[in-house]
Amino acid sequence: MTSPELGSTLAPAKKRPKAGIIAMVVVLVAAFGWLMMGNLDKNVVFFLTPNELLAKGTEAIDVPVRLGGQVKAGTVTWDEKALDLRFDVVDTDGKGTIHVQSKGAPPQMFRDGMGVVCEGRFGADSVFQSTMLIIKHSNEYRAPKAGEKPQEMYKSLMKGSGS
Amino acid sequence: MTAAAAFTLEVPKSGRWPIFGWFAVLFLAGAQITAFAISPPDRDMGDLQKILYVHVPAAWNMGICYLLVAIYSFRYLWKRDDRDDLIAASAAEVGTLLNGLTLVLGMIWARPTWGVWWVWDARLTSTLIMFLVFAGYLALRAFVEEPDRRALWSAVAGIMGAINYPIVYMSVRWWRTIHQVQSTPSTLDPTYTFSLRLNAVAVLFILIYFIRRRYEAALTERVTEQLSQAAALGGPLHA
Structure with a gap:
């Protein structure tokens, strides 16, 4: 060669x-x-759904776990001074509600009906104490409808980047 | 001399290949117009949606690169033609570049939308593993001096690395992840689909152009090596 x-x-x-x-x-x-x-195949599960977490019963109390579901519409309360965020997470079937308490400002896309994954512990008082809140976005991308304004996230991000 | 004559290497000519570079420039320019001037910002994400136009084409085209790595690695094992090894290596380099781009753009996108730079879910982890395997592939090529051994080991490593791509692609369907499943034309606004495809074709032209130029460089390098080797052994410069 x-x-x-x-x-x-x-x-x-x-x-x-x-x-x-x-x-x-x-x-x-x-x-x-x-x-x-x-x-x-069966082991790589990044988060449990509310139904799965509830089905575990006392076994799931006070152990580090990730909870994933949708923010139930109308349940979000946000205390700006205390940075205290409370909302309910439901399964995609609308059942299995879990109350979540989270500290700190949520990601910009947090809103009613959005998919979220919370890292934290499910307390004995049936409130999930979240230490980290992650948005799970769907695969849909849509232009705003007529008269609707798109979110201007990058601008609000710059404003609130200190927090 | 007869056995070697089948795969005599010659310095490659660029021929018509540079035209893909011009296609890339043209399509990229057109894609920027549709992406920035025509397609509206997403109603949830605003202008952050535009990362889609580079993140997704980078991910798709990295798959094409790794497919080429697999095909030419198999072909090398079959035919033992050095040129197949060099094409596989060139495709692997461009693939690793696009793989890194996919990861970095994904992180830049995840921070403002998901709220985190990184999560260890199946999609992100498998994409990172694939990147590391190909970084290892390139390191292997850099460290093994003997060309035939380098080509053989690289072919095996390249095939092992390329198997990761279908796993990465299917990871969002097989496992529960933060990363969403693939968007389809039915989940995308039509103007987004158009801009995305235009960008994907632009990146495809970049890929073809890059791989070809890298291959030309690699082959020229190899021919030079062989000529200097032949000269050092006292043989004729042109066998």
């Missing part, structure tokens, strides 16, 4: 391992795929 001398010594040796290498690759690929599919 390079010079005639090198080519004549390398060429026969290069042909032999072909089938072995391909077989090795196939086995590795299959093993890797099996591991990914078999082991991770």
Whole structure:
């Protein structure tokens, strides 16, 4: 391949391992795929839904957990001075309400009906104490309807970036 | 000499390939007009939605790069043609670039919308793992000196890395994640879909142009190596 001398010594040796290498690759690929599919399929759950959390009963009390659902419309109360945010999270089927208390300003997109994931603990008093609030956005992107104004998030972000 | 003659390497000519660079410039310019002047801001996100136009094309095109890595790595294992190894390596470099871009743009997008820079959900974690595998692939190429061994190991590593892409793509459907599932034309405003596709085609042209230029550079480098090797061994410069 390079010079005639090198080519004549390398060429026969290069042909032999072909089938072995391909077989090795196939086995590795299959093993890797099996591991990914078999082991991770049911275990990788980033958050529990309200129904799942409630179904756990006392087992779920006061252990670190992530709760994910929708902000129930009309339940949001926000105390600006105390930075105290309270709202209810419901499952997508509208059942399984859990009260959530969160400290600090919520992300800009937090509003009624928005998907959220809260990191924290479910207290014995049936209030979920959230230490971190993450927005779970849907895959929908829409232009504002006639007369509707788009959110100007980047502007309000700059204003409130200190908090 | 006869066995080697089949894959004699020559310095490549650019030919008509640079035209893809011009296509890229043209499509990028057009895509910016539709993205910024024509498509309205999203009703929830405002102008932050525009990150969609680079984040998603980067992610899609990274898949095309990794598919090329897989195809040419397999072809190298089959034919043992050095050119396949160099094409796979060029595609891997561009793929890693787009993979990094996907991650960084995703983080920039996540901070103001989700409220966090990063979460360890299945989508983000698998995308990061894929990035690290290909960073490892490029490191492997840099550290292994002997060309045949480098090509062989890289081919195996490249295939292993490329398998990650379908996993990354399907992760939002297989597992419960913060990252939303793929948007479809029915969940996107039509003007968004148009701008997104235009940008995706622009990035595709960039990808073709980059991979070709990188391949030309890699092949030129290889030919130079071989000529100097042949000269050092006292053989003729042109076998």
